[in-house]
Amino acid sequence: xxxxxxxxPEFQKLGVEVLSMSVDSVFVHKMWNxxxxxxxxxxxxxxxxxxxxxxxxxxxxxxxxxxAGVETRGRFIIDPDGIVQGYExxxxxxxxxxxxxxxxxxxxxxxxxxxxxxxxxSGWKPGxxxxxxxxxxxxxxxxxxKTDEAFD
Amino acid sequence: xxxxxxxxxxxxxxxxxxxxxxAEENVKETLVKEERQMIKVGKKAPDFTAPAYHNGKFVxxxxxxxxxxxxxxxxxxxxxxxx
Numbered sequence: 001x002x003x004x005x006x007x008x009p010e011f012q013k014l015g016v017e018v019l020s021m022s023v024d025s026v027f028v029h030k031m032w033n034x035x036x037x038x039x040x041x042x043x044x045x046x047x048x049x050x051x052x053x054x055x056x057x058x059x060x061x062x063x064x065x066x067x068a069g070v071e072t073r074g075r076f077i078i079d080p081d082g083i084v085q086g087y088e089x090x091x092x093x094x095x096x097x098x099x100x101x102x103x104x105x106x107x108x109x110x111x112x113x114x115x116x117x118x119x120x121x122s123g124w125k126p127g128x129x130x131x132x133x134x135x136x137x138x139x140x141x142x143x144x145x146k147t148d149e150a151f152d
Numbered sequence: 153x154x155x156x157x158x159x160x161x162x163x164x165x166x167x168x169x170x171x172x173x174x175a176e177e178n179v180k181e182t183l184v185k186e187e188r189q190m191i192k193v194g195k196k197a198p199d200f201t202a203p204a205y206h207n208g209k210f211v212x213x214x215x216x217x218x219x220x221x222x223x224x225x226x227x228x229x230x231x232x233x234x235x
Contacts, residue, residue, distance in 0.1 A: 029205035071227035
């Protein structure tokens, strides 16, 4: 969560708000921020740290682990209309790649700005070519996009 | 956007918003719980309220208050865990 906090100013530039959520109480959130996270990120956690005691919210999002009584690592990208555009769920021992979340939002924003006129192929990031879906592109992707573009 | 609240001795909690689940439906929901599916991309994100700690204050967060912005909602296993 400190990695998300470090990237928060960049998220804000994209008009993105971040919410974190665990089953811990708001009191524990305060202590975690004061005792540890604020030592990892200047100024501490800048976004709202939500509390989901009982896992009710995690349950409706399908990521609450009832056996362990905790949320799994579910990350949801929600657009300005309140629509879920993407999610990723990991088991606890493996952390997220915040850069990938950021890249996905950049891609979703481009698709939204072009009203679906452009689509972002595998590995797209700003500066790389997009695809313009339509009858003329059918069977011609190989001409305008190379597999190498998927990788850095 | 968020409203500050004064914490009492009870642990503040929130929950889903908008769905009026009657007791009967609640029972039914428990019975079908095993069949519940993952939420779907391209569909509405379920609204909720939740107490939160934000910049030194305790506030109530409601997801639908953020309509018009992109939101990254990150669940994680617990405070003071290692990853």
